[in-house]
Amino acid sequence: MSENILEDIFIKRSQQKKKTSPLNFKERLFVLTQDKIAYYDYDFEKGKKKGLKGSVDIDKIKCVEIVIPEDNAPPERLFPLQIVYDEGPLYMFAKTDDVRKQWIHKLKHVVRFNKDLMQKYHPCFWEDGMWKCCQQEVKQAVGCRVLETRNGGFSKGSRRKSRKPLPPTPEEEKPIRPLPPQPPKQPGFSVGMTVIAEYDYSPMAPQDLELRKDEEYTILQICDANWFRAKDQYGNEGYIPSNYVVEALNGLEKFEWYCKNMNRSQAENLLKTENKDGGFLVRDSGRYTGKYTVSVFTKGGGENVGSCRHYNILTTQQGLFYLAEKHYFSNIPELINYHQHNAAGLVSRLKYVVSNRTQNAPSTAGLGYGVWEIDPRQLTFIRELGNGQFGVVKYGKWQGRHDVAIKMIKEGSMSEDDFIEEAKVMMKLRHENLVQLYGVCTKQRPIYIVTEFLPNGCLLTYLREDLQHPSAVQLLEMCKDVSEGMAYLESQQYIHRDLAARNCLVDSNGTVKVTDFGLSRYVLDDEYMSSAGSKFPVRWSPPEVLLYCKFSSKSDIWAFGVLMWEIYTLGRMPYERMNNTEIVDKVAAGYRLYRPQMANDRIYSVMTTCWHEKADERPTFQDLVIIIQDVLDNLYETS
Numbered sequence: 001m002s003e004n005i006l007e008d009i010f011i012k013r014s015q016q017k018k019k020t021s022p023l024n025f026k027e028r029l030f031v032l033t034q035d036k037i038a039y040y041d042y043d044f045e046k047g048k049k050k051g052l053k054g055s056v057d058i059d060k061i062k063c064v065e066i067v068i069p070e071d072n073a074p075p076e077r078l079f080p081l082q083i084v085y086d087e088g089p090l091y092m093f094a095k096t097d098d099v100r101k102q103w104i105h106k107l108k109h110v111v112r113f114n115k116d117l118m119q120k121y122h123p124c125f126w127e128d129g130m131w132k133c134c135q136q137e138v139k140q141a142v143g144c145r146v147l148e149t150r151n152g153g154f155s156k157g158s159r160r161k162s163r164k165p166l167p168p169t170p171e172e173e174k175p176i177r178p179l180p181p182q183p184p185k186q187p188g189f190s191v192g193m194t195v196i197a198e199y200d201y202s203p204m205a206p207q208d209l210e211l212r213k214d215e216e217y218t219i220l221q222i223c224d225a226n227w228f229r230a231k232d233q234y235g236n237e238g239y240i241p242s243n244y245v246v247e248a249l250n251g252l253e254k255f256e257w258y259c260k261n262m263n264r265s266q267a268e269n270l271l272k273t274e275n276k277d278g279g280f281l282v283r284d285s286g287r288y289t290g291k292y293t294v295s296v297f298t299k300g301g302g303e304n305v306g307s308c309r310h311y312n313i314l315t316t317q318q319g320l321f322y323l324a325e326k327h328y329f330s331n332i333p334e335l336i337n338y339h340q341h342n343a344a345g346l347v348s349r350l351k352y353v354v355s356n357r358t359q360n361a362p363s364t365a366g367l368g369y370g371v372w373e374i375d376p377r378q379l380t381f382i383r384e385l386g387n388g389q390f391g392v393v394k395y396g397k398w399q400g401r402h403d404v405a406i407k408m409i410k411e412g413s414m415s416e417d418d419f420i421e422e423a424k425v426m427m428k429l430r431h432e433n434l435v436q437l438y439g440v441c442t443k444q445r446p447i448y449i450v451t452e453f454l455p456n457g458c459l460l461t462y463l464r465e466d467l468q469h470p471s472a473v474q475l476l477e478m479c480k481d482v483s484e485g486m487a488y489l490e491s492q493q494y495i496h497r498d499l500a501a502r503n504c505l506v507d508s509n510g511t512v513k514v515t516d517f518g519l520s521r522y523v524l525d526d527e528y529m530s531s532a533g534s535k536f537p538v539r540w541s542p543p544e545v546l547l548y549c550k551f552s553s554k555s556d557i558w559a560f561g562v563l564m565w566e567i568y569t570l571g572r573m574p575y576e577r578m579n580n581t582e583i584v585d586k587v588a589a590g591y592r593l594y595r596p597q598m599a600n601d602r603i604y605s606v607m608t609t610c611w612h613e614k615a616d617e618r619p620t621f622q623d624l625v626i627i628i629q630d631v632l633d634n635l636y637e638t639s
């Protein structure tokens with residue numbers, strides 16, 4: 001028998017196999033093991049497990065996700081989750097959101113290599129012969145909402161054991177099997193949907209439509225993941241960047257304090273950066289929960305370093321909202337308004353609105369829809385940022401307004417035609433942890449590569465010079481940023497080939513973004529191109545790259561482990577005392593980087609899994625995102 005992973009009392013909803021049979025709710029003891037989730041009758045008086053009532057085999061599970069609670073759900077049924085398998089959904093209600101999170105997290109982990117994991121699911125209950133979310137009347141109907149990547153989009157077979165030794169091949173590894181399609185970052189946009197602009201957007205290309213913050217727009221066409229065609233209230237039509245709008249759902253979008261899609265750690269970061277006593281924001285308690293959390297920053301008692309508190313907005317049976325007992329409101333804006341004037345049990349009254357929207361608008365994929373050739377006359381050069389493999393990099397403005405970084409490609413340093421072709425593909429890659437490519441100027445020499453500008457510059461310099469006494473959370477957040485950007489590249493089957501701290505940049509709020517992905521293929525410099533060359537990133541390369549030039553997402557994983565090591569040593573040179581030849585020999589013989597002082601065993605074990613000799617045994621970036629989040633959650637709990 002396998003060991004119990006989790007054990008808790010849940011309310012279980014009867015499975016209502018017949019449309020007309022009444023629903024009932026019973027308390028059951030649920031036990032999760034590696035093979036099964038089983039539920040038992042429970043003797044509350046004796047505190048003992050009684051007879052087995054049923055079970056679901058782990059390998060039959062297709063989806064694990066929260067469910068949006070029923071309207072006016074009683075307090076004991078506020079935290080439902082669903083386990084979908086052949087026979088439909090099994091609904092369980094957790095006592096608290098934390099218990100639910102813990103179970104979902106573990107369940108997702110044990111099912112991650114299952115066949116037939118669902119890409120879409122139903123966010124509401126199946127009840128009386130109908131899905132409450134989409135009104136479909138067939139229980140088997142495909143879900144109406146796309147799951148977030150980490151909820152089921154694990155690459156299948158990523159832990160497959162290699163059956164034969166790595167063949168020596170000079171070519172890059174082709175992905176063994178296509179990964180499941182990457183759902184868009186904000187799932188669920190569709191034609192005809194009303195959206196609200198979260199930022200102003202001034203048209204960058206003639207066909208673009210101006211966005212005015214907080215106004216409503218209708219989506220006319222989904223051009224790609226990054227651009228929509230849309231109509232405003234006055235009938236004007238044009239292209240808009242998809243990451244500037246959110247679905248108009250709950251009416252909260254227009255409030256400055258509402259930060260949709262923000263998680264707990266992002267909220268803490270933002271509040272700490274603002275560093276204002278009573279700074280607050282409202283965020284979704286989790287994805288699709290339909291619940292909200294107020295996060296408040298307090299410097300309590302005049303300490304210098306403040307801390308964050310998180311309060312869930314609760315609802316009464318009558319549907320009233322409250323944070324503190326005795327203060328009930330018919331809607332969330334009224335509740336916030338009240339607590340802006342009265343602490344009433346909170347650690348502080350809500351004094352300052354802190355919003356991600358008051359910061360810079362996010363970068364768009366390109367400077368206007370379909371634009372990738374930029375007119376160099378629209379660029380103003382302001383100052384030099386540094387010098388790299390391809391020459392000088394400058395900070396400047398595009399059209400006098402938009403911050404950009406401009407790489408001026410030294411002639412003879414790049415195979416330009418190949419790069420220009422590739423740039424069209426690179427332009428489509430968009431993720432908040434990747435430095436956005438805006439476009440290129442190719443009609444003159446030197447050619448320019450125009451990208452998003454990150455004020456805090458190169459991560460390696462930042463680690464060495466700017467970070468003083470970083471906290472455990474801060475260091476791990478950096479790793480998480482990189483792992484998320486890389487998980488996106490991995491999902492696009494895009495190999496970085498030169499991941500290292502020197503190829504990451506730091507934003508004004510401390511967010512780390514990955515840059516120069518794929519660029520090494522266009523370098524013309526023998527010292528850089530050959531693994532025997534002095535500029536080849538030997539210290540970041542796994543044995544199969546050093547021996548056979550076999551690049552893959554798994555070689556990026558190795559480099560990620562080294563990058564984590566750079567972060568935890570605040571920018572030391574890996575294998576400091578060894579030269580490249582020694583490194584190649586020693587690494588092939590099993591030698592690995594030591595545990596940095598600032599990394600505990602758990603963190604170091606994440607690094608060492610990235611340095612597994614066999615590429616197949618290394619985790620994927622999607623695995624890493626989850627592992628790192630898990631360690632972060634624990635850190636938050638203990639800090």
Ligand code: ADP
Nearest residue numbers: 385386387388389390393405452453454457458
């Ligand atoms: P290359 O990739 O051509 O070797 P780098 O990307 O390393 O050049 O750029 C050289 C330096 O310029 C970096 O170390 C960094 O300090 C600065 N830099 C490059 N791109 C940006 C950017 N987008 N925002 C801010 N600084 C940048």
Ligand code: MG
Nearest residue numbers: 388502503516
């Ligand atoms: Mg670089």
